[in-house]
Amino acid sequence: MKKPNNYMFLALAILSCNRPRVIPAAALLPVKNYPHSEVIVHKDTYFGTVVEDPYQWLENNSSEETQAWISTQNTVTDKYLTYIPYRDAIKKRLQSAWNYEKYSVPFKVGEYTYFMKNKGLENQWVLYRKKDEKGTEQVFLDPNTFSKEGTTSITEFEFSEDGSLMAYQISENGSDWNKIAVMRVSDKSIVGDTLVDSKFTTLAWKGNEGFFYSTYSRSQNGKSLTEKTTQHQLRYHRLNTPQSSDILILGGSLMPRNYILGKVVGQGRYLIATLANSGYGNELLLKDLNEHDSKFVTVVGNLKDNHEVIDILDGKIYIRTDLNAPKGKLVIADISKPIPSQWRDVIPQSEEVLQVSFAGGKFFANYLKDAVTNIKQYNLNGKFEHEIKLPDIGSVATFGVNSKLEDKFLYYYFTSYIHPGSIYKYEISTGQSKLSNASTLKFEPKDYESKQVFYQSKDGTKVPMIITYKKNIKLDGTNPTLLHGYGGFNISVTPSFDIKNIILLEQGGVLAVANLRGGGEYGSAWHVAGTKMQKQNTFDDFIAAAEYLIKKKYTSSKRLAIVGESNGGLLIGAVMTQRPDLFKVAFPGVGVLDMLRFNKFTGGEGWTFDYGSPQQSKAMFQYLHNYSPYHALKQGVAYPATLVTTADHDDRVVPSHSFKFLARMQKVQKGPNPVLIRVTRNEGHGAGKSTANSIEEQADRWAFMFHNMGLSYKDYK
Structure with a gap:
């Protein structure tokens, strides 16, 4: 294109650069033909009830048939997204916003201060160090050099007692199966062999001799992403010895627990072992490392409450506990008598x-x-x-x-x-x-408002929700709104800035986050109220949040999207099948969507405190079967426009949940709302997700959401 030679034209061009360029919406694109998902007759029987599972073949993630199905589905999804005129503009805006320096909290070890940093668009955060606050930053460990695709991340690191050694754990392709290496701090040389197959672990040093870590035994030559993991092992690795000689400290078949973690406290003297079978409730064991062949002492011997040793000082043990204190308290006891009957309150409930x-x-x-x-x-x-x-x-x-x-x-x-x-x-x-x-992000908090409201759920329970939006928006029911929820595993969802949401807020949209029962926001009672046969409370809380947003005219059902991942993916699958009329767009991400088979794979057995088990009783089976998103889909129902997201190497919530749900939904969907899946290759449940892929996925979500709401896009450059 020729340069403008007219001064008036040039002035207009300069002025236009200071205003957002509006990219109009395109006509909604119907998906006329979905990829074929073969129906293979398969039936399972639970307490006399026969349940059909025609897409169970998709549980074989590595088969040629499943891989071909993934490729075909991704092709259809990408074709649909490419049709949206502002998809690339959203991606470029996200890249621009994302590109600023981000730091973690610094900490001091020896003569150095360490911190994590991302210069802007690096795929993984890098570990740096410097000698004092004004010293020169030095790269200490850069995981971006570990893989060409940028999908290898540092998931854990721990320095030895004197700071001369650092054990660090890496995840490849987002897998929960990790590797552990040890680095000499002085020259960054690797000490001994790299350990393999650590999983759900802490790293706890015993002096400078070695460290404790956790693992499971693997079968099928370590190639299966779906194998069950139920007998955690706490092991001790002595430096410069083969992993095959590592000592089993606790767990395995002799003491079967789903999760066992080690922690060294008391200035390196005591090993604390935390043992659990689910996401809530743990035993506490204590071992004196200074005494040769000392035995473990049981501090707490049941799995009913949560307990955490904060530290051991001057012969006193300090424990944060839920025992007789559902919202938590800090207690103290003599190390010689650490049992609950000897506890005294330091910070009461x-x-x-x-x-x-x-x-x-x-x-x-x-x-x-x-x-x-x-x-x-x-x-x-x-x-x-x-x-x-x-x-x-x-x-x-x-x-x-x-x-x-x-x-x-x-x-x-x-x-x-x-x-x-x-x-x-x-x-x-x-x-x-x-x-x-x-x-250093170019974002003005003063231009936005974030306020907390309380609304009533179906049974009258008061539930908090934080609503965020640009100041002075009109409450006329037309604002594009994204409602997020989780509601599980005693996890509290607290306010946190996410650069992804800048797109929604700039467009005059509304972000709403509801704190649902099943989470930990109000203690163990709030958690338990969203578990097992009370799980429907979680879904009712979320549905009530949506109804509140519509009633108060923040949005309408035609402009309301919902999102959740993992346990939150279950939430989205459940509410969109129970109230398909309430939402325009749904994003179930890496979700638990088949509630009759979730405990057949990886660590699913450890989720039964929250979900119950379909094998537990006839009543529990019927309850799970009733709300299980995969089974709740009905022929001829108009479900929201849906973009399912998962990854082919997810070995926590196996992707077959998403595959089966998507296949059935494409078959039964009524009307023009699209039902698509986006399967990321060579990534897992979320750990180590590269910046590039995070931007790609989120740009696709915003484009899908705005397009299905019939909206244009203001391109901020």
């Missing part, structure tokens, strides 16, 4: 859910009030000293990493739905915080 950190000889009580953070400082006797003044209503996502008894200050990371994460330095003696590292 209060009205808010309590988590505890220890740093600089102080306890920091992180209280969760209606899903929002409030932190108070106490001495070792439980005397209140300071309340940390946070910059706004939000969350402290990381607090006092790797802190030590002698520390005079610590760092924490503050964020909210409209505040990009910033790092603060906190002086323990004065209780004063100072901004240490502000976000």
Whole structure:
């Protein structure tokens, strides 16, 4: 194109660059023919009830038939998304917004301060170090050099007692099966062999000799992504010895538990083992590493409540527990008699859910009030000293990493739905915080509002929700809105900035996050109220959130999209099959969607505290069968426009859940709303997802959502 030679034209061109370019919506594109999903007769019987499962063949993820099915489905999905005129513009805007430096909370080991950093669009975060606050940053470990595709990530690292060695764990292609290597800090040389097949593990050093880690035995030559994992093993690896000689400390067939984790406390003297069979409730065992051939002492011998050893100091053990305190408390006992009958309160239970950190000889009580953070400082006797003044209503996502008894200050990371994460330095003696590292993202929180509301669920329960949007939007029912939920496994969903949502907010859309029963926002009772035969409460809470948004005219059913991943993917699958009229667009991501077979694969057996088991009883089977998204799909129902997302190497929630749900939904769907799946290759449940693929996937979601709502897109350059 020729350069403009008319001054007026040039001026108009310059002015137009300062305004968003509106890309109009295209006519909705119907999908006339979905790829063929073969129906193969298969029937299972549960307590006398025959259940058909015609797509069970898709559970064989590695078969030629399944791989061909994935390729064909991806081709149809990509063709559909390519038709959307602003798909590329959204991707470019996300790339532009994403491209800023991001830091983690720093921590000191030996003479160095370490921190994670991403320069902007790097696929994985890099571990850096420097000698003092004003020192020169040095790359210490860069996982981006580990793989060409950028899908190898650092999932865990731990320094030895004197800081001379670092054990680090990596995930390849997002797998939960990891590898562990040990690096000499002085010259970055690798010490000994790389361990394989660690899974769901901590790294806990015994001096500088070796470390404890967790694993499962593998079958089928370690090639299966679906094999069950039920007998966790806590092992000890001595440096410069083969992995085959690693010592079994706990677990395996002699002490079968689904999860066993190790932690070394008391300045390296004591090994704490946490044993569990599900996402809630654990045993605590203690072993004195200074005594040769010492036996484990049982601190808590049942699986009914959650317990965590914070530290052991001067012969006293400090434990955060739910025992007789469903919202949590901190207790103390003599190390010689650590059992519950000898516990004494240090920080009693209060009205808010309590988590505890220890740093600089102080306890920091992180209280969760209606899903929002409030932190108070106490001495070792439980005397209140300071309340940390946070910059706004939000969350402290990381607090006092790797802190030590002698520390005079610590760092924490503050964020909210409209505040990009910033790092603060906190002086323990004065209780004063100072901004240490502000976000450089070009985003103005003052232009947006994030407020908390409370609404009533179906049974009258009051449920909190935080709604975020650009100031001065009109509440006329036309705003594109994304409603997010999770509601499971005692996990609290707290305010956190996500760069992905900048697209929605810039377009004048609404982001709503509901804190559903099944989560941990109000303690163990709130969690239990969304489990097993009370799981419908979670779905009712979410449906009520959608109805509230419509009633208050934030949006309408024609402009409402819903999203959730993993257990949240189950949530989306359940509510869209129960109330298909309520939502325009649905994004079930890496979801648990077949509730009759979830415990057949990988770690699914460990989810039965929340879900129950289809083999448990006839009543439990019937309850699960009734809401199971895969089984709840009915012929001739108009379901929302749906884009299912999963990954072919997901070895936590196996992708067959998504495959089977999608195949059946394509068969029964009535009307023009598309039913598509986006299967990412060589990635897993989420760990190590590359920046490039995160941007691609989110751009596709926004394009799919706006297009199916019949909206144009304002392109901000």
